[in-house]
Amino acid sequence: MSEIKVRPAPARGMFDGPLWEAVDKGEFRLQRCSECGFVRYPPAGVCPRCLSENCKWDLMSGRGRVMSWCVFYRQYFPEIPPPNLVVLAELEEGPIIVADIPGGDASQLKLDLPVRLVFEPVKWNDGTEGKIFHWSLAK
């Protein structure tokens, strides 16, 4: 069993709790507006389409398509050594999700390539533990 990675802790604002509780269970849930059905991300108090405050934390497919990527060669965080491949992919449900592909190879990527979200145990750098999500090439 490989050692559990340390990563910079996520922002935990007033609307973010349910997202990370779901991720810790290996599920990706986002707020879907109860009035108009729009899925928003990152979490927020109102729907930007209709201003409704009512929403439910809906289970997402986890399937996305690549929109772009970059590779960090400069080290910004002590917990994340370069090179680090970060991918922006559009979920089937609409939102663009940013996550890395640990050990990923940018030369394998192209626009619209299918990817899926995967979950991995993590130690956050604030001392807490949980799961983090990454993108992975869809097999």
Added chain:
Amino acid sequence: MAYDPKLLKTGTDVAAIVGIGETDFGADYAAARARKPPTTDMFGYAAKGLKLALEDAGLKASDIDGMVAALVPWMRVEEVLGLDLQFSWGAFWVHEAMTLAIDAISSGRAECVAIIYGNAYRSSGRQFGGPNAVASEAVLHYYWYRPWGFTSQGAFDSVVVQRYMEKYGLKHEEIGMVPIAQRAWASLNPRAIMRNPITLEDYLRSPFVAAPLRLLDYCLINDGGVTLIVTSLDRAKRLKNHPPIVVKGVGFGEDNADMAQFRPKLNFSRKQMTRAAQEAYQMAGVGPEDISAFYYYDNFSGELFYMLENCGYCQEGRAAEFIRTKGIGPGGKFPVNTSGGMLSEAYMHGWNAQAEMVRQLRGEAGPRQVPNARYCHFMLNQNAKAGSVIYGRMS
């Protein structure tokens, strides 16, 4: 009544820039790099810029009855600089500050407005990526993506450039045309911090920071101040130091839908930039074919490609070919950022570009002078916001 840019006539030809003042970017950068203790703060840089602009215009501080503070906090700067004002406000970006200035002048709230900018980003150690990056709820994406290491402004642009490369076939060598041309301009500019010419080989050897962007695609970080003095056309005509440079057009463009997901940026900011450029053209009564020199907010060089397309200088996906065939450096047919820009002259949030546009239109740009410069166009694009200004010679 629905929005119609043709109605934006009240602001054009009412105000002119009559004074420019810039601090010594090179000396302050060298001192900061040598880790000498700072000798002043952002207010001090603002004061130096104001003093130089007043001298340039042939005015006294008591002539200034209006102020727009850019970046530097407006209430405190007014106090530190000892200004006695009728009109005072704060803004951040060039098009915002210029709008406040011309509205104050056209409405009669002030006759002579100093737009005062100052920053001490290098000496104060400001961070634009990593665990201590500047962030607030206003820019959630600066810290939301920390768990995956995606926090730096350069990375936010690198993903746009990567998508552009995939979609339109832009090559690394072609991105290099931009910093190389701007450095060639800077080599003709004694105010520029980086003046040694660079070659394509130098560019391709420059390390990636967030690939596809390299160190040479990133702007400088340095301390400094810039002031522009803007006054009514009537008063401008009575000042004799320099020909007045007229504010012809100002444009705004916004596209905030899914901004923290980078959706507008991944669409190459086409909606917001097109809006801002068209608004400025309409207000000025000119088009891309009338522009003598183009200036842009070059915090990262890759942005120039889709910006030229969005401003109507060339067709979608054709910017690299446009840059190669026209030439954007000294002697080129489409001069861009003729002072060296923020990549090579100084990082003054676009304010140093305004001073250079004024010098070009006055005919005072020395070895960098664009022959018979008539109109200069500036464009900025940051997150969900685009802004555009056009200056011209008095007809």
